[in-house]
Amino acid sequence: MNQQDFADIRKQWASDAGPVVDMLIDGNLVQASDGRAFACTDPYSGQDWGQVPLATEQDVDRAVRAAHRAFEEGVWRRKPAAQRVAVLRRFADLIEANARDIGLTAVRENGKLFSEMYYGVLAFAEDCRFFGTLAETVHGYTIDMPMPGYSAWTRREPIGVVAAITPWNTPLNLLGWKLFPALATGNSVIVKPSEFTPVSTLLVAKLAIEAGIPAGVLNVVTGAGEVGNWLISHALVDKIGFTGSGATGAKIAKVAAERHARVSLELGGKSPNIVFEDADIDEMLKWTVLSLFATAGQACNAGSRILVQRSIHDRFVEQLAATARNVRWGDPLDPETQMGPLSNRPQLAKVSAYFDCAREEGLSVVAGGGRPDHPGFFVQPTIYADAKPDSRLILEEIFGPVAVVIPFEDEAEAIRIANDTRFGLAAGVWTRDLARAHRMIEAVRAGTVWVNTYRVGTHAIPFGGFKASGIGRETGIEALEAFTEVKSVWVNHG
Incomplete structure (x- = not known):
């Protein structure tokens, strides 16, 4: 596209109200249960556009329970890894095929350069392929036991229900660093994007349905901090992956610690x-x-x-x-x-x-x-x-x-x-x-x-920080392992 193409897009945006989008809960595209919504703002013009559902506590509960049910029933985690890989590859292909429209939406809600947003969407698709392929490499190890008659080994298993809370500065790529390793290892996920940049995530959620992600395995709820609080406090959420401010990260860690939920925190820097x-x-x-x-x-x-x-x-x-x-x-x-x-x-x-x-x-x-x-x-x-x-x-x-x-x-x-x-x-x-x-x-x-x-x-190299910059690593093999639990197995042969 050239400058005239972009000028035409800007002119179109100035004349339309933007899309009315839906959340994804239990495989269905839905509005908020009470019908409330909010608008995004174009950082370049300062003008509001679009209508995004403002999730209620009931909506968050439905999403978490759908994710929990899907996990317990095993509709995703019990699929052979090769089948999960195939679905994630279809997902990546769909993201790539829609990269231009997703990138333009990201610019409209985020204000970053189209070149960064467009190539960021392509990288987002590649992240999906990378972690999808790694789904077939998740394994434990056997141990040479000193005691006769015993065998022991380890297994890596999915944690359960994952809450992914993503920021507004790089919304899709930082979503991918959580979503794709979580899905690759068999978890169910509820995404809460920033209230400033929800539309690009909701567009991707629709593609997930088309790719064949089973109902309840991926859910997206939208809104501001109150929605995030309901999500991180829910008793059925087993892990929280968060990128954002240190103050919010500390609050999430405290809430998670009270009920022993796992956390990955990618926080600030002053590099x-x-x-x-x-x-x-x-x-x-x-x-x-x-x-x-x-x-x-x-x-x-x-x-x-x-x-x-x-x-x-x-x-x-x-x-x-x-x-x-x-x-x-x-x-x-x-x-x-x-x-x-x-x-x-x-x-x-x-x-x-x-x-x-x-x-x-x-x-x-x-x-x-x-x-x-x-x-x-x-x-x-x-x-x-x-x-x-x-x-x-x-x-x-x-x-x-x-x-x-x-x-x-x-x-x-x-x-x-x-x-x-x-x-x-x-x-x-x-x-x-x-x-x-x-x-x-x-x-x-x-x-x-x-x-x-x-x-x-x-995506092949881990990213994360020392000290107040966070807990854990995203991307790389370390990210895949962060969405699993290690189970040790002992067998007495008698």
Whole structure:
């Protein structure tokens, strides 16, 4: 598609009210039991569109009980793994065939660039294929017993009913990291997408029915925090997979602990991007545009603390500021746009509050620091310098296109600053010195360390964080295992 195609889509959106969509409960597409609904908002225009069901507590209970019944009856978990693989492959094919429409819907509800959303949908389909294929590899192991007459082995079995609570920043891909390994291992799932980005998930739910996912195995309920509270508190939910804020993650962990439910939590970050004096600066700046500004900073692994060796600090800040000022922001449908709006009104208010905080703390603004004169939820690509170690902009996750540059003298100081955070999700290291790179990989406390690149990934490599950045791992073999329980078996041969 070209710019004219996207202009025509934008014109169409301006003239229509958007779709009326349904939830998925027990294999049926339904509205809320009391008929209530809510609208989504296009972050680019600020206009409401579509009608999405606002689930009641009764709806959540129906969805959980349907998932529990499907699990107990074994309509999915007792299928031979090869049959689950076949269904998940059909599911992936349908997602891929509808990638354009799903991607456009994601842009309309989320505001990120179409290029990221479209290729994200294709990656979502590949995640489905990857975990589907792994369904045939789930196995335990046998043990050489020291006691005559005994045999022992282990089995990996599905946990049961899984609640998947997904965020608004990357709604489908972060759904896939939970949904597909859960389905591949035979669990039943209830999805609660963010109230800001539910429509793309509901479109995918319809494809699940078409692919042959049995009734009750996949359910989707929509609404805000109250719906999530009903879901995580339900006695029949065996595991909760959540991506979102640390505060909400802590609450979920507490509720789950009270009834011994399992949890996987993918939470926030304040990731250091460490630039040594021998780094390829042009390459680093290219990846900064792709990883920080292209997402409008709305990525948990955004490298928003940029640590720069003092010998190149001033020159680097000038180059980074020029890069930020030259970022082309605008309509996320336009192929020339490099940064779209923030995804929702509350996030706009949050990021704007950090601009006020920076002024109060006396930080130097080297680029941006405010809002452009444009409708929608836009802020400027922003770079700060001269922040003190106790600055809120260094300590707290902003989740916007905002970075703070911090100088360091040597490797030891870089490590100290990088690890001086309650988070530990990701880090970047920029150096041509291979030995130094390996020392930094070992020393930095983070779940992912990139060297001379940033924010690249694949479903084959685990993702997750140290410290307050979460519990458990998503993607990779580790994600598959996270949706299983290990059963030990002993047999006395007599």
